[in-house]
Amino acid sequence: MTQTFSRDDVAKHNTEDSLWFVIDAKVYDVSEFVDAHPGGEAVLRQVAGTDATVAFYNLHRHEVLTKYEDLCIGTLQGEKSQVITPQPGDLSTVPYAEPLWLTPPFKNPYYNDSHRRLQKAMRVFTDKYITPEAQAREKDGQYISQELIDRMSKEGILHMRMGPGKHLHGVELLGDAVKGEEFDYFHDLIMGQEGVRANARGFQDGNMAGMVIGLSAVMNFMKDQKRKKAIMDEVFSGKKKICLAITEAFAGSDVAGLRTTATKTADGKHYIVNGTKKWITNGVFSDYFVTGVKTDKGLSVLLIERGEGVETKPIKTSYSPAAGTTYITYDNVKVPVENLLGEENRGIYVILSNFNHERWTMVCGTTRMMRTVVEECLKWCHQRIVFGKRLIDQPVIRQKLAKMIALTESHQSWLETITYQMCNMAYKDQATYLGGPIGLLKMSATRAAHEVADESVQIFGGRGLTQSGMGSVIEMFHRTYKFDAILGGAEEVLGDLGVRQAMRMMPKAML
Numbered sequence: 001m002t003q004t005f006s007r008d009d010v011a012k013h014n015t016e017d018s019l020w021f022v023i024d025a026k027v028y029d030v031s032e033f034v035d036a037h038p039g040g041e042a043v044l045r046q047v048a049g050t051d052a053t054v055a056f057y058n059l060h061r062h063e064v065l066t067k068y069e070d071l072c073i074g075t076l077q078g079e080k081s082q083v084i085t086p087q088p089g090d091l092s093t094v095p096y097a098e099p100l101w102l103t104p105p106f107k108n109p110y111y112n113d114s115h116r117r118l119q120k121a122m123r124v125f126t127d128k129y130i131t132p133e134a135q136a137r138e139k140d141g142q143y144i145s146q147e148l149i150d151r152m153s154k155e156g157i158l159h160m161r162m163g164p165g166k167h168l169h170g171v172e173l174l175g176d177a178v179k180g181e182e183f184d185y186f187h188d189l190i191m192g193q194e195g196v197r198a199n200a201r202g203f204q205d206g207n208m209a210g211m212v213i214g215l216s217a218v219m220n221f222m223k224d225q226k227r228k229k230a231i232m233d234e235v236f237s238g239k240k241k242i243c244l245a246i247t248e249a250f251a252g253s254d255v256a257g258l259r260t261t262a263t264k265t266a267d268g269k270h271y272i273v274n275g276t277k278k279w280i281t282n283g284v285f286s287d288y289f290v291t292g293v294k295t296d297k298g299l300s301v302l303l304i305e306r307g308e309g310v311e312t313k314p315i316k317t318s319y320s321p322a323a324g325t326t327y328i329t330y331d332n333v334k335v336p337v338e339n340l341l342g343e344e345n346r347g348i349y350v351i352l353s354n355f356n357h358e359r360w361t362m363v364c365g366t367t368r369m370m371r372t373v374v375e376e377c378l379k380w381c382h383q384r385i386v387f388g389k390r391l392i393d394q395p396v397i398r399q400k401l402a403k404m405i406a407l408t409e410s411h412q413s414w415l416e417t418i419t420y421q422m423c424n425m426a427y428k429d430q431a432t433y434l435g436g437p438i439g440l441l442k443m444s445a446t447r448a449a450h451e452v453a454d455e456s457v458q459i460f461g462g463r464g465l466t467q468s469g470m471g472s473v474i475e476m477f478h479r480t481y482k483f484d485a486i487l488g489g490a491e492e493v494l495g496d497l498g499v500r501q502a503m504r505m506m507p508k509a510m511l
């Protein structure tokens with residue numbers, strides 16, 4: 001694209017056969033494209049021979065130009081493009097589009113060089129591999145490809161998604177961006193926040209969310225160490241998939257109400273499992289199901305392999321089928337007693353100890369998505385002309401942005417404060433001291449997401465309700481933010497948990 005043209009050259013191409021215009025100092029020849037233009041032929045003819053930059057950005061996302069770059073035949077003499085075309089791995093320079101620690105000149109006490117290296121490497125990986133696949137799967141509703149799973153496995157991404165621990169020791173992580181031994185909860189936060197930038201909430205769960213919440217129970221509670229290692233190897237190598245099967249049509253956040261039963265056989269060697277599970281993420285393509293069951297004196301957790309008596313079928317939800325949301329039935333499924341995770345009748349401990357990390361991971365994602373929505377709105381408000389002004393020139397719009405920015409920044413800061421505690425507190429103490437705060441944080445983050453989603457649709461108007469084009473990210477967020485408000489514990493349950501934990505620590509303090 002070395003050819004240059006004057007504005008007069010462009011102006012001559014406004015005929016039936018030759019249709020050129022300028023967008024951002026680049027010259028486009030759309031003579032052959034007019035028939036195929038999704039917005040119709042007439043609108044293009046109206047701007048033939050002129051500078052159509054403002055009209056274009058009022059109607060299209062910038063990536064449309066990248067997709068159709070073949071239509072560009074040259075540039076304007078002596079003029080330079082102004083609009084930034086992001087490259088894989090780039091940080092955004094839009095204010096508030098990145099957390100403060102990634103925004104010069106701000107300083108932050110929590111992150112070191114290994115965090116920065118990991119952030120950079122994971123962003124490149126997301127931009128190059130996760131986003132294109134996520135967008136494709138959102139459209140075709142298929143499940144994640146084995147190719148992407150294999151690629152993530154090779155880079156140690158599956159290992160890292162499980163958080164800090166021995167499973168990372170000696171594993172090469174994203175080209176050695178960080179040593180497994182030094183991986184902490186801030187690295188974990190980075191993995192959680194960078195991954196969601198694919199802007200596809202359904203696929204985000206389809207991308208091994210079942211593993212994140214299911215494998216941890218095996219890692220922490222399977223007694224047979226050889227078997228545990230074998231299962232971890234199968235899952236980390238991407239050969240087998242695993243999910244967590246707790247909720248039922250009978251019981252959601254109130255896990256004590258589960259009705260799936262596990263009865264021991266007379267010889268004591270097996271459990272016979274009967275019952276159902278609902279809303280199980282990744283269930284349709286999983287090989288292992290970490291399943292909450294009722295045993296004679298309480299709850300227990302069993303690792304169940306796909307096999308005779310286990311049936312899975314997809315459930316349609318308001319996010320994409322790519323999540324693999326599943327209804328499971330267990331009909332007289334024979335499970336070896338060695339597959340018991342933790343102690344019999346004390347499964348509630350297994351389930352609860354899993355929750356903190358799951359909830360915290362969800363906050364990482366929600367907070368990052370709110371930030372992306374802020375960025376989308378800031379860009380849109382600067383390019384959208386309405387009533388003869390840019391949207392950003394309307395005070396009422398600036399009020400909405402102020403609220404959205406404040407909610408995003410405050411939740412990121414609170415999240416980092418909690419993450420710092422996780423880095424510096426023994427795992428067993430975290431259940432006592434952080435269960436409540438993490439519950440309150442998740443409750444508050446999803447309430448904030450509710451506000452951010454609502455305001456962003458008001459800013460985008462009809463485009464915020466349209467799945468393709470300018471408002472696609474807003475539409476996706478508004479349609480799916482509720483998943484974080486329900487999954488992993490509903491807002492009300494978590495708020496109550498936070499206050500009840502505070503009640504337990506309440507001294508005899510009087511007014």
Ligand code: HEM
Pocket residue numbers: 021028030037038039040043044047052055056059060061064065068071468469470
């Ligand atoms: C190289 C130049 C252009 C390309 C490749 C292009 C491509 C597209 C595409 C892919 C869409 C579908 C919606 C989307 O994905 O955003 C679209 C919609 C549209 N385009 Fe273009 N377009 C170009 C220039 C223009 C210009 C200069 C105008 C008007 C002055 C225009 C007017 C429209 C309209 C009115 C729509 C429908 C928008 C909507 O549904 O909200 N296009 N265009």
